[in-house]
Amino acid sequence: xxxxxxxxxxxxxxxxxxxxxxxxxxxxxxxxxxxxxxxxxxxxxxxxxxxxxxxxxxxxxxxxxxxxxxxxxxxxxxxxxxxxxxxxxxxxxxxxxxxxxxxxxxxxxxxxxxxxxxxxxxxxxxxxxxxxxxxxxxxxxxxxxxxxxxxxxxxxxxxxxxxxxxxxxxxxxxxxxxxxxxxxxxxxxxxxxxxxxxxxxxxxxxxxxxxxxxxxxxxxxxxxxxxxxxxxxxxxxxxxxxxxxxxxxxxxxxxxxxxxxxxxxxxxxxxxxxxxxxxxxxxxxxxxxxxxxxxxxxxxxxxxxxxxxxxxxxxxxxxxxxxxxxxxxxxxxxxxxxxxxxxxxxxxxxxxxxxxxxxxxxxxxxxxxxxxxxxxxxxxxxxxxxxxxxxxxxxxxxxxxxxxxxxxxxxxxxxxxxxxxxxxxxxxxxxxxxxxxxxxxxxxxxxxxxxxxxxxxxxxxxxxxxxxxxxxxxxxxxxxxxxxxxxxxxxxxxxxxxxxxxx
Amino acid sequence: xxxxxxxxxxxxxxxxxxxxxxxxxxxxxxxxxxxxxxxxxxxxxxxxxxxxxxxxxxxxxxxxxxxxxxxxxxxxxxxxxxxxxxxxxxxxxxxxxxxxxxxxxxxxxxxxxxxxxxxxxxxxxxxxxxxxxxxxxxxxxxxxxxxxxxxxxxxxxxxxxxxxxxxxxxxxxxxxxxxxxxxxxxxxxxxxxxxxxxxxxxxxxxxxxxxxxxxxxxxxxxxxxxxxxxxxxxxxxxxxxxxxxxxxxxxxxxxxxxxxxxxxxxxxxxxxxxxxxxxxxxxxxxxxxxxxxxxxxxxxxxxxxxxxxxxxxxxxxxxx
Amino acid sequence: xxxxxxxxxxxxxxxxxxxxxxxxxxxxxxxxxxxxxxxxxxxxxxxxxxxxxxxxxxxxxxxxxxxxxxxxxxxxxxxxxxxxxxxxxxxxxxxxxxxxxxxxxxxxxxxxxxxxxxxxxxxxxxxxxxxxxxxxxxxxxxxxxxxxxxxxxxxxxxxxx
Numbered sequence: 012x013x014x015x016x017x018x019x020x021x022x023x024x025x026x027x028x029x030x031x032x033x034x035x036x037x038x039x040x041x042x043x044x045x046x047x048x049x050x051x052x053x054x055x056x057x058x059x060x061x062x063x064x065x066x067x068x069x070x071x072x073x074x075x076x077x078x079x080x081x082x083x084x085x086x087x088x089x090x091x092x093x094x095x096x097x098x099x100x101x102x103x104x105x106x107x108x109x110x111x112x113x114x115x116x117x118x119x120x121x122x123x124x125x126x127x128x129x130x131x132x133x134x135x136x137x138x139x140x141x142x143x144x145x146x147x148x149x150x151x152x153x154x155x156x157x158x159x160x161x162x163x164x165x166x167x168x169x170x171x172x173x174x175x176x177x178x179x180x181x182x183x184x185x186x187x188x189x190x191x192x193x194x195x196x197x198x199x200x201x202x203x204x205x206x207x208x209x210x211x212x213x214x215x216x217x218x219x220x221x222x223x224x225x226x227x228x229x230x231x232x233x234x235x236x237x238x239x240x241x242x243x244x245x246x247x248x249x250x251x252x253x254x255x256x257x258x259x260x261x262x263x264x265x266x267x268x269x270x271x272x273x274x275x276x277x278x279x280x281x282x283x284x285x286x287x288x289x290x291x292x293x294x295x296x297x298x299x300x301x302x303x304x305x306x307x308x309x310x311x312x313x314x315x316x317x318x319x320x321x322x323x324x325x326x327x328x329x330x331x332x333x334x335x336x337x338x339x340x341x342x343x344x345x346x347x348x349x350x351x352x353x354x355x356x357x358x359x360x361x362x363x364x365x366x367x368x369x370x371x372x373x374x375x376x377x378x379x380x381x382x383x384x385x386x387x388x389x390x391x392x393x394x395x396x397x398x399x400x401x402x403x404x405x406x407x408x409x410x411x412x413x414x415x416x417x418x419x420x421x422x423x424x425x426x427x428x429x430x431x432x433x434x435x436x437x438x439x440x441x442x443x444x445x446x447x448x449x450x451x452x453x454x455x456x457x458x459x460x461x462x463x464x465x466x467x468x469x470x471x472x473x474x475x476x477x478x479x480x481x482x483x484x485x486x487x488x489x490x491x492x493x494x495x496x497x498x499x500x501x502x503x504x505x506x507x508x509x510x511x512x513x514x
Numbered sequence: 515x516x517x518x519x520x521x522x523x524x525x526x527x528x529x530x531x532x533x534x535x536x537x538x539x540x541x542x543x544x545x546x547x548x549x550x551x552x553x554x555x556x557x558x559x560x561x562x563x564x565x566x567x568x569x570x571x572x573x574x575x576x577x578x579x580x581x582x583x584x585x586x587x588x589x590x591x592x593x594x595x596x597x598x599x600x601x602x603x604x605x606x607x608x609x610x611x612x613x614x615x616x617x618x619x620x621x622x623x624x625x626x627x628x629x630x631x632x633x634x635x636x637x638x639x640x641x642x643x644x645x646x647x648x649x650x651x652x653x654x655x656x657x658x659x660x661x662x663x664x665x666x667x668x669x670x671x672x673x674x675x676x677x678x679x680x681x682x683x684x685x686x687x688x689x690x691x692x693x694x695x696x697x698x699x700x701x702x703x704x705x706x707x708x709x710x711x712x713x714x715x716x717x718x719x720x721x722x723x724x725x726x727x728x729x730x731x732x733x734x735x736x737x738x739x740x741x742x743x744x745x746x747x748x749x750x751x752x753x754x755x756x757x758x759x760x761x762x763x764x765x766x767x768x769x770x771x772x773x774x775x776x777x778x779x780x781x782x783x784x785x786x787x788x789x790x791x792x793x794x795x796x797x798x799x800x801x802x803x804x805x806x807x808x809x810x811x812x813x814x815x816x817x818x819x820x821x822x823x824x825x826x827x828x829x830x831x832x833x834x
Numbered sequence: 835x836x837x838x839x840x841x842x843x844x845x846x847x848x849x850x851x852x853x854x855x856x857x858x859x860x861x862x863x864x865x866x867x868x869x870x871x872x873x874x875x876x877x878x879x880x881x882x883x884x885x886x887x888x889x890x891x892x893x894x895x896x897x898x899x900x901x902x903x904x905x906x907x908x909x910x911x912x913x914x915x916x917x918x919x920x921x922x923x924x925x926x927x928x929x930x931x932x933x934x935x936x937x938x939x940x941x942x943x944x945x946x947x948x949x950x951x952x953x954x955x956x957x958x959x960x961x962x963x964x965x966x967x968x969x970x971x972x973x974x975x976x977x978x979x980x981x982x983x984x985x986x987x988x989x990x991x992x993x994x995x
Binding site for chain 1: 852855859863866869870873874875876877880881884885887888891892894895898917918919921922924925926928929930932933936937941945948949952953956957958963964967971975978979983985986987988
């Protein structure tokens with residue numbers, strides 16, 4: 012009954028005034044970051060990482076939990092009012108949210124979005140709390156050979172975030188792997204790619220890279236687009252839908268939560284995919300009288316519930332195995348690292364109180380969203396009028412001072428800025444950045460676990476093929492590799508069948 | 515007119531500052547450089563100790579902790595070594611890295627640019643295995659290693675870490691050969707040990723004593739010259755006939771060339787801080803084996819250690 | 835559709851620009867692979883393998899573009915907006931100047947100047963909005979880092995320390 016005591020300890024740890032304040036502040040900041048087009052949860056947390064550095068771990072993680080959940084809801088505000096998704100995950104909310112605004116039912120759409128988001132986030136947090144401890148207990152038995160296969164599996168999952176072009180995805184992955192190599196090699200102690208600079212001997216700080224990659228390009232983008240929003244566009248309409256019963260959304264919520272959680276656990280896919288799948292699924296099951304795509308509250312509910320159900324679930328592989336499945340998870344791993352908490356099974360053993368506290372905070376902030384979203388709706392809507400030309404340099408200032416305080420080093424600020432420019436260039440060339448980030452983390456893990464396994468076995472490669480866990484990973488990897496082939500064959504068959512029909 | 519008088523006065527003042535500064539020291543905030551990131555072992559220990567040093571230093575000046583992590587500590591040590599030797603920049607100079615980095619590579623500081631002021635912690639090395647291991651005791655382990663050279667695996671926190679160097683010292687003293695498996699941190703060594711992936715784990719006694727007391731791990735001894743109060747039951751390696759004294763010193767140093775009077779002031783204040791009952795209680799909670807040494811003793815200890823590491827390196831460089 | 839404020843590019847020129855980027859990336863990977871050959875033993879495997887793979891991926895990309903080049907039209911179909919390029923260049927230049935100035939001015943003076951100048955030079959009117967935001971953020975960050983967290987910071991021109 013270890014888990015129960017840990018849960019009780021976790022509850023006690025987060026219900027202190029400071030942590031509650033942090034969770035409220037985080038949720039407010041998250042909704043704001045999500046609502047502002049161009050900013051996202053990843054960016055909000057990336058800017059914040061260095062600031063959390065002086066805080067108690069749970070205060071920092073309470074903030075992070077609030078931002079993560081809040082931003083997912085916040086993204087729906089401009090999606091509904093302006094047809095601009097505030098975050099990529101808000102894309103499916105546009106489908107039914109904006110038509111509702113055109114019908115003068117914006118206020119109802121926002122309310123549905125709020126409750127659906129809270130429901131999805133809460134279910135997701137429950138899954139995190141229930142699934143993580145057993146998975147971590149299992150991972151505790153892993154040795155170097157198992158971790159090697161796990162890292163390879165994680166890297167293969169990256170291929171699913173490669174996007175359109177395989178070669179561009181590979182470029183990004185290789186760039187990340189190379190950045191991970193910089194510094195002293197763990198196994199031989201040799202220096203690689205340091206070019207004689209003492210600042211590179213311990214490698215790139217993952218925090219500096221993440222902040223640069225996720226905070227600078229959005230800032231440059233804001234300046235480039237300089238989108239100004241007219242206050243008359245921010246009309247929430249005057250139709251009151253007090254007759255609408257939230258309870259009627261329950262079946263949609265349950266289905267969408269399951270979809271969101273499953274998509275979240277799988278490395279690679281993100282909240283936008285969860286939302287689109289869920290919205291399609293809801294439309295597929297449409298009954299008479301439903302009008303998906305033309306302003307059905309159920310459409311908003313399906314999309315928003317699923318993208319919020321994605322949040323805590325993406326943290327499951329990150330917290331238990333140390334394998335981030337998405338960019339946000341990588342950034343949250345960065346927050347843990349700042350506080351000396353190494354993601355992986357040890358998190359649930361050595362620092363159980365903090366880990367459980369964080370998981371509970373994910374659930375608590377989900378519920379907090381409802382009063383915060385209801386009370387602050389005017390504030391969030393008006394925040395859309397913040398001039399991007401002030402916002403952009405503001406973000407740069409925050410990240411610079413934040414990164415400086417982590418290492419008291421101006422060199423790291425330069426590194427962050429250069430990484431940021433490179434990241435912006437990558438976006439313009441349509442080279443995805445997510446594979447690079449995951450590769451920075453997983454590459455060194457794969458390399459050192461490979462060589463560590465061979466040291467243990469005395470260069471005997473059979474160590475990789477002994478034991479059930481190794482074989483499970485090998486089978487999963489084989490499946491991952493076979494999947495695109497199977498899919499292609501299916502597609503080809505579908506094409507030929509279509510041709511048959513045509514002729 | 516007034517200007518020249520003023521300048522003259524300033525010059526006279528400047529000539530006498532040496533003595534005056536030492537007498538009044540400290541008159542402003544002292545910076546304490548920590549070569550590791552916040553939240554790490556040394557950082558937590560330093561932040562626990564700082565209020566007590568402030569308490570015993572003359573005057574009401576404060577000490578600001580500045581983290582300068584990077585390059586296994588090189589950035590921080592270089593910051594201390596290159597600072598003006600006025601007593602306002604001090605910092606933790608941990609062994610073995612403050613000694614081994616200049617041995618291993620072209621470094622941005624030299625060991626003799628650092629002046630040891632006082633040692634605070636000595637965490638002796640220890641060697642652990644699962645309680646049901648086949649070796650029994652240290653003699654049994656050495657016998658087994660002699661029977662099958664280079665096959666018994668041991669985990670450390672990395673190449674050139676104190677865990678690694680203490681095992682190099684043991685292998686030299688006992689004439690055995692073991693197989694080194696470096697890990698990223700001591701929690702990883704522990705997990706690999708408990709999972710049965712490696713046979714031995716080289717960790718500091720302060721890190722393992724709780725697990726040993728709980729019966730989760732068994733220890734072959736501690737590598738201090740004397741037994742640590744926190745582990746009075748655990749025999750030292752010397753008691754068992756192997757002349758291995760090894761571990762990690764965490765003490766305070768300053769740039770060389772510091773006024774001896776300031777060294778004395780600092781060293782005394784740190785000594786009083788380490789002796790403070792309240793601090794000792796906090797240290798016990800963090801399982802910090804305290805070992806105060808004044809400037810002369812600490813300097814002698816580190817100089818000896820430097821000779822030892824240099825000899826080990828010349829014999830068998832641990833980095834390719 | 836294009837106005838005086840827009841720069842029109844033919845899609846063939848866009849492809850050429852992309853091609854240059856792809857070849858540049860391939861060259862960087864090749865250079866890193868060459869550096870990797872200098873490492874000894876097991877430490878050399880990953881650097882060579884990874885940069886080799888990256889180089890090949892970049893060349894594949896370049897080859898794909900090369901194939902696209904003859905098909906690319908010479909019509910003007912990509913437009914870049916001059917004002918937005920100007921804003922981007924202004925911000926990038928000011929960012930670099932900001933970081934370069936920090937060791938001399940200090941963080942908070944730097945923030946005050948940068949955060950006033952950047953929005954105004956990018957075209958924000960009225961200017962007092964930028965000045966107000968700059969002053970507000972500088973004071974807020976000063977309160978957080980100096981008063982609350984007591985972080986060590988470079989000496990500041992206006993805020994002292």
